[in-house]
Amino acid sequence: MSALTRFLRQNKIQKENTKYAATKSLVDEQGNPLYWVIKPLSTSENDRIRDDCTVEVPLTGKPNLFRQKLLTSKYLSKMIAASVVEPNLYDKELQDSYGVITPEELVKAMVDDPGEYSKFAEFIQNFNGFNETLDDKVEKAKN
Numbered sequence: 588m589s590a591l592t593r594f595l596r597q598n599k600i601q602k603e604n605t606k607y608a609a610t611k612s613l614v615d616e617q618g619n620p621l622y623w624v625i626k627p628l629s630t631s632e633n634d635r636i637r638d639d640c641t642v643e644v645p646l647t648g649k650p651n652l653f654r655q656k657l658l659t660s661k662y663l664s665k666m667i668a669a670s671v672v673e674p675n676l677y678d679k680e681l682q683d684s685y686g687v688i689t690p691e692e693l694v695k696a697m698v699d700d701p702g703e704y705s706k707f708a709e710f711i712q713n714f715n716g717f718n719e720t721l722d723d724k725v726e727k728a729k730n
Contacts, residue, residue: 604626604672606622607707608621608622608623609694609703623671623672623674624671625671625672625711626670626672627670627714627716636662639661639665641657641658643656644656663708664695666711667707667708668689670715681693
């Protein structure tokens with residue numbers, strides 16, 4: 588195999604979907620937490636989500652100058668929703684049962700314990716290759 592052919596797509600290792608019990612409040616008949624199917628995001632998908640969650644913020648005292656700010660909560664909720672394969676967060680019956688209209692709202696309604704949601708967000712970030720969570724980066728930036 589030549590050096591170039593090693594880089595061809597057919598030789599690339601594909602990351603498989605995984606399962607994660609996002610909340611203890613949704614259980615099967617035996618009382619075991621239900622597992623959600625999670626897919627890895629591509630770099631392009633992540634870029635689209637990040638762009639959608641980035642806003643221009645005016646610089647104080649500098650007219651017509653702006654800096655970009657990532658809306659981290661929005662970014663994380665969109666990243667989670669984009670990663671979830673099952674349950675189908677776009678299912679109208681499921682959304683209606685929680686009284687929500689977007690996949691992001693549905694995740695927050697289904698995983699309504701803040702600690703579980705935070706752990707779920709951390710799992711999704713780690714699964715998608717972010718070893719340091721966005722919250723960790725924000726804390727570092729503040730200090």
